[in-house]
Amino acid sequence: MPHFSIDEKQYPIVDVNDVTSDFTSVKISAMRKASRISAEFTKHVNNSDSFAKNKSSENVENEKNSCNSNKSKDTFVSLKVGASPDSSITFSLPKIILEAKIQREENVRRIIEKRKLEMEKKDQEIRENMVVRQLNMAHEREKKTAEQLEKIQKLLQIAEQEEIREQHEQKLKAQEAKEQEMKLLQEEELKKSIVEKNKWIGQLVILDRKFKEQCAEFDLLIKSCNPASSAVLNLAYQELCSQMERIIEKEIENIELLDFHTAMSIVQECDEILNLLKSELAMGITDWQNASHIESLEAKNEFGNSPQTEVSNFHISEDNQVYPHVVHEELVNTESVVEDEKNEEPLEITEKTEVDSAKYTENSALQVPVENNELPTNDEEDYISDWGDKESLQLYANSLQFLDSYTSSYMTFSTSPETKKIRFEFQKLINIPVNAISGINALHLKDKYNRLNYLLNQKAKSIQHYPEAVMFCKAEVAKKLVSQGETLISSKPDMAFPIAAVSIALWNDHEDFGKLLLSYFHKTCPFTVPVFISQLSNQSTEDFYKALGYKYAEDGTIENQDKYLRRMSGVMRLYGSLTVTKQRANETKPHPFGLQNAWRWFAATLNCKPTSNNADLCATLIFDMLEVTGNALWNAYPKQFPKLLTLLINQYYSLMLNNSAIGSGPLVRLKEFLTQFLNKKCIPSPKGQLPPNFW
Structure with missing residues (x-):
């Protein structure tokens, strides 16, 4: 029976237990090979006995030369092919296992290479898809960013307009509140002014009555005075009468506080004129124009027509009594201004020197x-x-x-x-x-x-x-x-x-x-x-x-x-x-x-x-x-x-x-x-x- 020997250096002996983990695949591979070999050797079943004997003797000799240990006996398996015992073929299990391992590794290598190529191809496709996707995402981000910026700008515009509108409304409310407050104050002031006006209109009537009494007294005294001096006083008296007449002839609604103060000033000046007449008659003064009190009266007539001076020369107490309160400071200041105008260049107000x-x-x-x-x-x-x-x-x-x-x-x-x-x-x-x-x-x-x-x-x-x-x-x-x-x-x-x-x-x-x-x-x-x-x-x-x-x-x-x-x-x-x-x-x-x-x-x-x-x-x-x-x-x-x-x-x-x-x-x-x-x-x-x- 033929026998195959295996070189231990080239093909080391492998224990069967080492391949138990993958025995199923090895078994299937071995059986396939065995069937192919069996078919080949079936053709030689009818050969001569001498060929079989020679083979048998060679196998025995080879077995003696190649087997040096007890373990090698266990590494061979005899298989019989067909019904005759002489036609069986002996196979080496380590070689079969080794070839199976090599074939499996080759298959694995091919599968790995194929998988590697597929993975590289897929990786290339993935990279290309990633580049396209990144470009699309970048365009999408830019578009979304532009939309967000536009929305933000619109919101800012709306916020600014809203802020301006709120500020405007606040201003309007504040103005309305201020207007209402001013209106109330004006109404109160109007009421006070009406009450006050009624008071000084009543006082004006009293002043008019008193002035008429002064006029009657003046007419009596002026007849006894020196004609030269009476001319000066008479001019001042006539001016006072004309001023009082203008005030009295006004309608009630046109009478102002200034008229009341002017009337008080007229009555006061008329009292001074009467006192001068009485003092002349008592002292026997004949030269009125050289008297010091006449000079003060002329100065008073010169500057007393200004509204500010007339108002400041009198004081009204709480009981509505009129008291003289002559303020010389204003007269002195006015005189100093007039003196300055004489010594310096004239006041230039565009084309005029004063209001005419x-x-x-x-x-x-x-x-x-x-x-x-x-x-x-x-x-x-x-x-x-x-x-x-x-x-x-x-x-x-x-x-x-x-x-x-x-x-x-x-x-x-x-x-x-x-x-x-x-x-x-x-x-x-x-x-x-x-x-x-x-x-x-x-x-x-x-x-x-x-x-x-x-x-x-x-x-x-x-x-x-x-x-x-x-x-x-x-x-x-x-x-x-x-x-x-x-x-x-x-x-x-x-x-x-x-x-x-x-x-x-x-x-x-x-x-x-x-x-x-x-x-x-x-x-x-x-x-x-x-x-x-x-x-x-x-x-x-x-x-x-x-x-x-x-x-x-x-x-x-x-x-x-x-x-x-x-x-x-x-x-x-x-x-x-x-x-x-x-x-x-x-x-x-x-x-x-x-x-x-x-x-x-x-x-x-x-x-x-x-x-x-x-x-x-x-x-x-x-x-x-x-x-x-x-x-x-x-x-x-x-x-x-x-x-x-x-x-x-x-x-x-x-x-x-x-x-x-x-x-x-x-x-x-x-x-x-x-x-x-x-x-x-x-x-x-x-x-x-x-x-x-x-x-």
């Missing part, structure tokens, strides 16, 4: 068509006292003409539907910094100025595409700054100075912006020129009041007087702040709107007669300008400005008082301010004014 009351004539027939840029002719000179001097009228006409010409230059941009969105963006870029202007610190103020100046310098990309956009922006900035006087400064006067500082800085950089700013001031409040407009014959009432600066509601009702005065007060405070606001640090250009403009305004205003329609407004604006610019004017013109104030106190105040309602709040406020000026001889610095070199 003789020129205050009611001339409603003359109408000056200022809107057509025409001025009064030579035969209309008297009308200048009502509207203003020629310089003011020309300035007002030029401002309106410049504003119309400037706005018409960008009319296409401001009305085109295509530019509506960009106009809205520009207005937002203007409103946000203007509304945020305040004097918190220098950096804050510089930031708001830089934002506006950046826009006006055409550095913004959006403004470079529209040649008319820069003119639109300059006009919008000027209009917005002036409107801050109506809304913000009217309730917070201290805010005028930061806004004025930014306005002056922009004016230095853009000359046309300064002209626009003044034009909007003059259009919003003509009294900043000053011009006191009268209604034209062909002008409707609504157009006339709009020209004065009044506002109308949607239902056609005009705003109340208190609200109008408050708005004009805010505009005037901002206008005055421009003249006293200092330049920025290291600014080399001259001030574009210096203090001389405040002086010109006072001079032009005092040369115009106040009327019943604008007396309260004049008092309000004069008070505002004095508070804002009074200290600077006093320091700049220490000799002339006190003269101007003396003129205001002695003459102009009485004209406003005669044309104003009883207990007028603006006049009372102005009187208190002027009284403090007389007592302290100075005007304090305005509140909220920025220090020099603040920014």
Whole structure:
């Protein structure tokens, strides 16, 4: 029987127990090979016996030579093929196991390589998919980020609009509350004034009765006096009679407190005249003109006609008794001012040296068509006292003409539907910094100025595409700054100075912006020129009041007087702040709107007669300008400005008082301010004014 030997060096003996873990697969592989070998050897079953014997002997010999240990006997397994025992074939199990192992490793290697190729292919596909997915995710993120930014911008815009709306509502509520409070105060003041008026009207009747008794006594005494001396006293007496007659002839509703004080002064002076007559008769004095008491009487008649002196010379006690209270200080101060005017240069108030009351004539027939840029002719000179001097009228006409010409230059941009969105963006870029202007610190103020100046310098990309956009922006900035006087400064006067500082800085950089700013001031409040407009014959009432600066509601009702005065007060405070606001640090250009403009305004205003329609407004604006610019004017013109104030106190105040309602709040406020000026001889610095070199 054939026998196969295996070289132990090449094929080491393997224990069967080592392959038990994978015996099933080995068994199947071995059986397959065995079946193939069995089929091969079945063909040789019929060979000769000699071939079998030779094979058998060779197997025995090989077995002896190759088997050196007892273990090798156990490594062979005999298998019989077919029915004959001589035809069986012996196989080596280690070789079969080894071949199975090699084949299994080869299969595993091939599977691994195939799997590796598949994995590499899949990995490549995954990488390509990852790159595509990352690109898609990046585009998606950019899209979502843009959408989020757009949403955030919309939310910010809504928040800003909501904040502005809330601030506006708060301002309106505060204004309404203040108006209600002012209304209640005015009602209380009106009630008090009515009660007080009834009291002093009753006292006026008593004074009139007493004066008549004095007149009767004077007629008796004057007959016994020296004719030379009686002529002087008689002139003074006749003047007192004419003054008292004018007061008594007034209707009750037209009688004012000043009339009552004047009546008291008349009665007091008449008592002095009677005492002089009695003393002459008792002492036998013949030369009245050389007597010292006559000199004091003449001085009293010279300066006693000023309303301030007449009011100060008497004191009313709680029991309504009149006591003489002569204040010599005011007379001395007035005399010193008159003496200064003699020794120094005359007071220059534009084209006049003082307010000429003789020129205050009611001339409603003359109408000056200022809107057509025409001025009064030579035969209309008297009308200048009502509207203003020629310089003011020309300035007002030029401002309106410049504003119309400037706005018409960008009319296409401001009305085109295509530019509506960009106009809205520009207005937002203007409103946000203007509304945020305040004097918190220098950096804050510089930031708001830089934002506006950046826009006006055409550095913004959006403004470079529209040649008319820069003119639109300059006009919008000027209009917005002036409107801050109506809304913000009217309730917070201290805010005028930061806004004025930014306005002056922009004016230095853009000359046309300064002209626009003044034009909007003059259009919003003509009294900043000053011009006191009268209604034209062909002008409707609504157009006339709009020209004065009044506002109308949607239902056609005009705003109340208190609200109008408050708005004009805010505009005037901002206008005055421009003249006293200092330049920025290291600014080399001259001030574009210096203090001389405040002086010109006072001079032009005092040369115009106040009327019943604008007396309260004049008092309000004069008070505002004095508070804002009074200290600077006093320091700049220490000799002339006190003269101007003396003129205001002695003459102009009485004209406003005669044309104003009883207990007028603006006049009372102005009187208190002027009284403090007389007592302290100075005007304090305005509140909220920025220090020099603040920014």
